[in-house]
């Protein structure tokens with residue numbers, strides 16, 4: 001079972017642009033601890049839509065200790081069920097079902113004074129703005145934001161970014177790229193923007209094409225994958241559309257069932273019994289543990305863990321980059337053992 005949903009009240013709505021609004025959430029005293037978050041994390045919402053309950057994740061655009069309340073920002077999407085529901089139906093004072101914050105798209109703790117380079121495309125600026133604010137206020141690190149938009153009127157948080165530039169003129173640099181003026185950002189553009197920042201920590205969030213371009217530029221510029229983090233939000237498949245896109249998971253044969261597997265969770269090592277057919281996450285939950293999880297569908301990435309030994313098959317790994325998989329990251333909500341080799345997974349590993 002994913003963590004519980006809680007009812008939170010919408011304390012305020014900000015019309016950011018013609019098609020984007022921010023929603024400020026009031027967190028009661030009794031839930032403050034559960035709703036503590038790190039800059040760059042996201043919230044999962046469950047909303048009513050034509051007789052169904054649909055789930056979506058939205059990044060926090062607020063930053064802890066800087067903005068008084070958590071805030072998410074939602075842009076309309078053509079035919080987007082939940083994004084349009086938010087923009088059309090949610091009013092101040094409404095209550096909404098929300099899971100506590102999750103996600104690993106946040107600053108590493110051991111980066112010293114290395115710079116931070118943030119790539120945001122359209123509403124993908126949301127988690128990178130959160131990181132920008134937190135980095136400027138809580139560290140001494142220099143920050144560069146490269147923010148791409150279709151046109152001038154699509155720029156979300158333009159005024160807020162200007163205010164941060166005014167407060168930190170020596171530590172913050174912001175580059176606005178408008179497709180209407182110069183076409184889509186190219187690999188060469190990205191390489192130019194990161195020149196001189198090669199030892200920085202990089203964060204990328206935006207539409208798929210934009211993220212692919214940035215990733216290609218990182219490779220061309222020899223940026224180590226360890227320095228980069230990508231946040232891809234893939235919508236879950238709603239219940240009424242599930243049949244159209246069923247994923248075929250290879251059957252496990254009996255000689256693929258390992259002994260209990262080792263799991264490191266919150267600095268404790270556990271031996272978790274494994275039963276044929278279950279995922280690693282389901283096994284851990286069945287054994288009474290509470291590893292992080294949200295969608296349990298392979299799209300949010302919040303259950304990510306490092307596979308230290310053994311082999312698994314994943315039904316879906318949309319939330320992972322190929323470089324994540326190469327480095328051993330798995331989605332335990334999707335992972336089933338595919339050999340008898342002993343398995344060890346680490347939920348505490350730093351991404």
Ligand code: FES
Nearest residue numbers: 294296301303333
């Ligand atoms: S819980 Fe969402 S990817 Fe595993």
